[in-house]
Amino acid sequence: MARLHEYQGKALLAARGLRIPAGDAVRTAEQAHDAASSLGGKVVLKVQAWITGRKAKGGVLFASSPDEAEAAAAQLLRMRFGNFPVEEVLVEELLDISHELFVSLTIDDAAQAPMLLLDCEGGSGIEDRADSVARIPISVSEGIDRGRVLAVLAESSIPSAAHEALADAIAAIVQTAGDIEARSLEVNPLVVLADGSVCAADCRVTIDDYAVFRHPELGIEIARELDHPATALESVAYRLEQEDHRGTFYFAQLPTEGWESTKGLIGFHGAGGGGSMMSMDAVTNEGYTLANFCDTSGNPSAAKVYRAARVILSQQGLTGYFGSGSGVASQEQFHSAYGLAKAFNELGMTLPVVVRLGGNAEDRAVDILEDACRDLPAAVEGYRKDDTPAFCAERFSALMENASGGASGELTRRVPDWVGGDAEAFPIEGGHVWIDIERCNREITAKLGEWSSGILKDGGEGTPVLACDEETAAKSDSEFIACEIECLRAGHPVLFVDLPIAGIDCPQEVC
Amino acid sequence: MAIIIDETKKVIVQGITGREGRARTRLMREFGTNVVGGCTPGKGGQEVEGIPVYDTVAEVVDASGGIDVSVVFVPARLVKGAAVEAFEAGVKLVMLVPDRVPLWDAMAIAECGAANDAEFIGPNTLGVISPGRAVIGMIGGRADSAKQWFNEPIQGKTVGVMSRSGGMSSSCGYYLSRAGLGISTICHVGGDSVLGLTFPEVALKFQDDAETEAIVLFGEIGGSMEERLAELMQAGRITKPVVAYIGGKAAKEGTRFSHAGAIIEGDRGTHAGKVRAITEAGGVVVDGFGDLPEAACAALGVAVEANR
Numbered sequence: 001m002a003r004l005h006e007y008q009g010k011a012l013l014a015a016r017g018l019r020i021p022a023g024d025a026v027r028t029a030e031q032a033h034d035a036a037s038s039l040g041g042k043v044v045l046k047v048q049a050w051i052t053g054r055k056a057k058g059g060v061l062f063a064s065s066p067d068e069a070e071a072a073a074a075q076l077l078r079m080r081f082g083n084f085p086v087e088e089v090l091v092e093e094l095l096d097i098s099h100e101l102f103v104s105l106t107i108d109d110a111a112q113a114p115m116l117l118l119d120c121e122g123g124s125g126i127e128d129r130a131d132s133v134a135r136i137p138i139s140v141s142e143g144i145d146r147g148r149v150l151a152v153l154a155e156s157s158i159p160s161a162a163h164e165a166l167a168d169a170i171a172a173i174v175q176t177a178g179d180i181e182a183r184s185l186e187v188n189p190l191v192v193l194a195d196g197s198v199c200a201a202d203c204r205v206t207i208d209d210y211a212v213f214r215h216p217e218l219g220i221e222i223a224r225e226l227d228h229p230a231t232a233l234e235s236v237a238y239r240l241e242q243e244d245h246r247g248t249f250y251f252a253q254l255p256t257e258g259w260e261s262t263k264g265l266i267g268f269h270g271a272g273g274g275g276s277m278m279s280m281d282a283v284t285n286e287g288y289t290l291a292n293f294c295d296t297s298g299n300p301s302a303a304k305v306y307r308a309a310r311v312i313l314s315q316q317g318l319t320g321y322f323g324s325g326s327g328v329a330s331q332e333q334f335h336s337a338y339g340l341a342k343a344f345n346e347l348g349m350t351l352p353v354v355v356r357l358g359g360n361a362e363d364r365a366v367d368i369l370e371d372a373c374r375d376l377p378a379a380v381e382g383y384r385k386d387d388t389p390a391f392c393a394e395r396f397s398a399l400m401e402n403a404s405g406g407a408s409g410e411l412t413r414r415v416p417d418w419v420g421g422d423a424e425a426f427p428i429e430g431g432h433v434w435i436d437i438e439r440c441n442r443e444i445t446a447k448l449g450e451w452s453s454g455i456l457k458d459g460g461e462g463t464p465v466l467a468c469d470e471e472t473a474a475k476s477d478s479e480f481i482a483c484e485i486e487c488l489r490a491g492h493p494v495l496f497v498d499l500p501i502a503g504i505d506c507p508q509e510v511c
Numbered sequence: 512m513a514i515i516i517d518e519t520k521k522v523i524v525q526g527i528t529g530r531e532g533r534a535r536t537r538l539m540r541e542f543g544t545n546v547v548g549g550c551t552p553g554k555g556g557q558e559v560e561g562i563p564v565y566d567t568v569a570e571v572v573d574a575s576g577g578i579d580v581s582v583v584f585v586p587a588r589l590v591k592g593a594a595v596e597a598f599e600a601g602v603k604l605v606m607l608v609p610d611r612v613p614l615w616d617a618m619a620i621a622e623c624g625a626a627n628d629a630e631f632i633g634p635n636t637l638g639v640i641s642p643g644r645a646v647i648g649m650i651g652g653r654a655d656s657a658k659q660w661f662n663e664p665i666q667g668k669t670v671g672v673m674s675r676s677g678g679m680s681s682s683c684g685y686y687l688s689r690a691g692l693g694i695s696t697i698c699h700v701g702g703d704s705v706l707g708l709t710f711p712e713v714a715l716k717f718q719d720d721a722e723t724e725a726i727v728l729f730g731e732i733g734g735s736m737e738e739r740l741a742e743l744m745q746a747g748r749i750t751k752p753v754v755a756y757i758g759g760k761a762a763k764e765g766t767r768f769s770h771a772g773a774i775i776e777g778d779r780g781t782h783a784g785k786v787r788a789i790t791e792a793g794g795v796v797v798d799g800f801g802d803l804p805e806a807a808c809a810a811l812g813v814a815v816e817a818n819r
Contacts (some may be wrong), residue, residue: 107614109734112621112705140618181615183704210587211613248610272731273702275674277758278800297678298610299531326678328660328685330637330652360652360680385685388801 002207002223005048007090009203010182013187018172019199023092033072034226035091036066045072048088051081059086062094074495083228083255095201098160100189102126103170105177107184114138114177116170118149121157123188144174157193165198166190173200180218181211200238226252236503237311240304246299249308252293253315258287264319264400266290267312267408268421269355271325271336272297275389279324279356282389286397288322291315299331302478303430307501310413313347314504318408319399321353324392327385329359337365337382338482341372342497345488346413349378350406352399356392358385371487377404416496426466428474431499439494440464444487448495451486453479513641514671514696514716514723515604515632515708516544520579522647523602524549525593527559531608531649532584536560539582541654544645547575582606582638582647590634591616598627598708606647606802607633607707617705623706631707634764637677640684650681650697660685661803664722665693668813671717672697673710674729675736676758683729683803691806691816695723700736709736714749725752725810727803730785732759737785744792752810753794756803757785 004012007025014020024035025048036043047059054060061076063069069091079086100122108115116136117125126133134152138144149170150252153163169190176184178187186204193199207215212223222230222238230238237251259265266283270276276295284290292315296308312321323340337357344353353373357365366382373380379399416436419425424435440448442462449457449467455476459465466473480497487495502508516522522539526532527549537560539544548563548571555566565571572578581597583590587609597605605624612634624631632639638648651657661684670692674680680699688694698713700706710728717723717742726749730737737757743749760782786796797806808815 107618107704109704109706109709109736110739112625112707113618140615140622141631181613183614195630208614210611211615213614214588272676272678274674274679274731274758277731278679281760326682328674328681329678330649330656330681332652360656385682390799390801 002209002212002218002220003050004205004207004218005201006046006482007048009185009205010200012176012205013172013200013203016172016176016179018169019197020094021092021199021201021434023090024187025088026073027072027088029074029077032091033066033070033071036069039091039093041065042094043069043091044094045069045076046090046092047076047079047081047086048090049081049084085372095191095199096194097201098194099162099192100190100201101158101166102133102188103190104186104188105174105182105184106389108137109435111137113140114173114174116144118152118170119156120153126345135161138174140178141431143178144171146171162192162198165196166192169198169200173181180205180215181208182206183208191262193340195271201420224250224252230463233311234316236501237308239503240307240311245299246302247296247304249294249300249304250295251308251311254290254292256289256291262289263287263397264289265317267315267318267321267325268292268294269309269312269321270295271323271329275324275326279322279389282324282393283396285390286393288320288464291318296336297325300336300339302335302339302342302481303499305336306331306342306481309340309343310501310504313343313408313411316407316409318351319405320351320396320403321349322393322396323353323355324389325356325358327356327358327389331359332361333357333359334361334366334368335478337368338478338485341369341485342481344373344376344378344380345485347411347414348414349373349376349380350404350411351378351408352396352403353378353380353381354392354396354399355381356383356384356387356389357386368485372489373402379403389474415498416493419496419498426470428477428480428497430477431478432497433498434496435464436494437463439492444492447490448483448487452476452483455479456483512695512720512722512737513644514713515639515698516580516647516696517639517644518545521545521547521575521577522580522582522645523547523568523575523578525568525581525583525597526585527562528554528557529584530666533559535582535584535608535649536562538649538652538654538657539646542640542646542651542657544647546718547571547578555696562804567702568596568602572600572602578602579605580604581731582608586612587613587634588770594620594631595623598623598629601627603629605629605631605707606636606638607701608632608636608638608648610635610702612703614703614705617703621705621707625782628724629642630712631696632640633701633707635703636701637648637680639698641696642684642694647735647777648699649707650699659698660688662688664695667724668811669693669695669722670727670811671695671720671723672727672729672809673713673717674699675702675731676729677702679729679758681747682800683727686804687807690808691813692804692807692811695720704734708773711743714753714813716744718749718751720725723751725807727807728753730755730757732757732782732785733780734782738788739787741792741794744789744794753789754806754810755789755791755794755796756800757782757796758800
């Protein structure tokens with residue numbers, strides 16, 4: 001899920017009337033000095049990082065002068081949590097706190113509703129008091145029942161003078177969560193200050209990935225759950241997914257330290273969440289390290305599967321490629337086979353490939369994949385629903401043992417030499433289709449019509465022309481990929497679909 | 512019998528004129544589902560696969576003399592509107608097929624469904640199939656495949672299947688059928704965090720179904736539905752044998768592998784916690800997915816049939 005930093009979440013709360021501590025998010029120690037000066041010298045500095053137990057991990061420091069704040073910020077900005085370096089530090093005024101509350105809004109799958117967890121003793125040791133935390137269900141349409149909030153407060157030791165202000169603050173928190181479609185929003189602690197006012201001393205927010213599209217104001221670049229900052233390749237993959245909504249394409253890189261002591265570094269290509277997880281286990285059990293997780297499912301187009309395979313193979317150091325889904329897919333599997341065959345052919349694949357293509361039309365899918373890759377240096381094998389993930393992983397292991405030992409860094413994209421010359425080209429979404437007109441004749445062109453599902457036809461004398469309007473052709477990338485692969489299988493490579501990927505084949509701004 | 516769907520239920524399709532709606536209407540029809548109508552705003556008067564299309568759900572319901580189920584195939588951002596329209600037109604069971612439905616929309620759908628005393632399945636469901644009877648959604652993909660893959664119920668050997676993974680719903684049904692078992696119904700509850708029917712509700716339907724003799728489930732990390740099912744088993748409300756596989760053993764906290772619902776948050780929804788809950792409630796949890804058919808046969812006291 002997309003996460004917001006503390007200071008970003010606090011700004012959202014402040015916009016809905018909740019008081020937040022005066023402060024600034026800074027990126028350098030000098031900025032921390034300035035921020036502390038304007039706050040009167042005594043401040044607290046907090047790393048902006050997506051971790052739990054920040055204080056215990058040394059991510060919170062106090063300073064009593066701007067110089068101390070500068071030194072503290074320098075120390076915090078050198079820290080690293082997991083794969084995340086600390087890039088920002090929040091410098092805030094010190095609060096004179098008289099009471100702390102734990103307030104957390106989560107989505108309760110059993111109640112099918114947001115749930116507010118409220119504890120008037122604050123957040124420390126909350127795990128041990130789980131049973132005493134008040135749980136107040138929230139109506140999506142009507143918000144939170146103020147009476148129930150006040151009833152919980154009435155049972156607490158908090159002076160009643162602060163109850164109305166706390167109820168207002170909690171209503172603002174619930175309102176904020178709904179407005180930004182949060183998956184969780186935690187204010188731990190929500191505090192009552194010595195002067196009786198209420199203030200959000202911390203804030204952790206995660207946003208529902210599926211709703212990010214309608215919240216451009218949040219500035220979320222990549223709505224994905226990752227335990228590291230998005231890599232360049234993950235950003236490429238995310239952009240590809242945003243541009244093509246036929247099916248789903250998910251890509252995440254995994255930690256690979258120490259892979260050299262395993263049997264190999266593998267590009268993984270799953271189809272469907274459940275089947276993917278099972279297949280990952282199967283290939284891991286054979287002693288391999290997975291470089292990535294990838295899932296193309298939900299009836300993806302050939303173009304989408306092609307792009308996914310290209311992204312996977314853009315990782316350096318891979319020694320093999322393993323693909324497998326649920327094994328009994330409802331989708332017709334040949335679309336995926338065409339996409340994979342195109343990627344492997346374009347790259348002149350040298351790494352062993354095993355892909356389990358079980359499901360509808362599996363025989364046709366396996367035939368397309370194996371036949372189209374028959375002349376490649378790599379062994380490429382397709383399997384069906386009666387072949388278990390464990391069997392496919394064993395088969396993969398056998399191919400790996402006989403492999404020549406190349407790695408993915410040596411693979412380069414090959415474009416036919418006739419592309420770009422006098423060959424015929426027309427634009428499609430994301431690229432061009434090239435046809436080597438010189439080598440087309442009546443017989444081949446008739447086949448092109450068949451293989452492109454009727455998008456192309458003989459314009460006379462064996463010259464292929466579009467049989468549909470340009471708009472339809474522009475959306476027919478997958479039909480053209482099928483056509484390209486069938487041309488290849490028949491020994492007449494006269495059509496090439498050029499789909500350069502921004503960030504891999506060319507710089508982002510050029511493609 | 513069977514649960515949720517059979518050949519007698521009257522079904523409509525919302526978004527019937529779209530690419531998916533059209534293709535899946537054909538599957539449902541060819542498999543034996545009684546699809547009586549469809550709707551797409553502005554497309555009233557057309558026909559899809561010989562099925563009349565109306566502008567609104569209310570019009571189809573009216574023309575059909577009441578319906579039992581509506582299957583929704585519209586873009587994710589329009590799902591909430593479609594579901595609310597169906598509930599308000601009096602539809603008591605709505606299936607939400609699309610993926611990527613915003614969470615707060617799903618919760619609004621749940622609130623509206625409850626207010627109208629209606630149930631829903633999904634979002635992000637592949638569907639429900641009762642072999643030999645009917646299918647809603649897209650399980651099987653093609654009618655001939657679905658007929659070939661899943662056995663019809665067989666006395667003494669019939670299981671009900673429920674799953675949080677779409678692909679694995681079909682896989683479970685297929686491998687159980689190959690082991691010689693019959694299937695009453697396969698229900699993919701959906702892959703999202705907030706869903707309509709979940710394992711406890713579906714299991715109660717299987718418990719009440721005379722044909723279903725054991726319940727097989729494909730669970731996953733994240734959420735609480737496996738634990739809530741275990742509570743029903745502990746309370747004696749589910750007494751039929753339960754055989755389970757729980758996916759995601761290797762997944763790390765906080766990293767999501769495809770299904771939005773398959774994410775461990777804190778110590779909730781872990782693999783170990785789910786395995787323990789079901790085991791302590793008297794269910795059988797297999798370690799490898801491939802062990803599921805054998806365990807299901809054992810639970811029913813029948814031999815595995817090889818090479819069917």
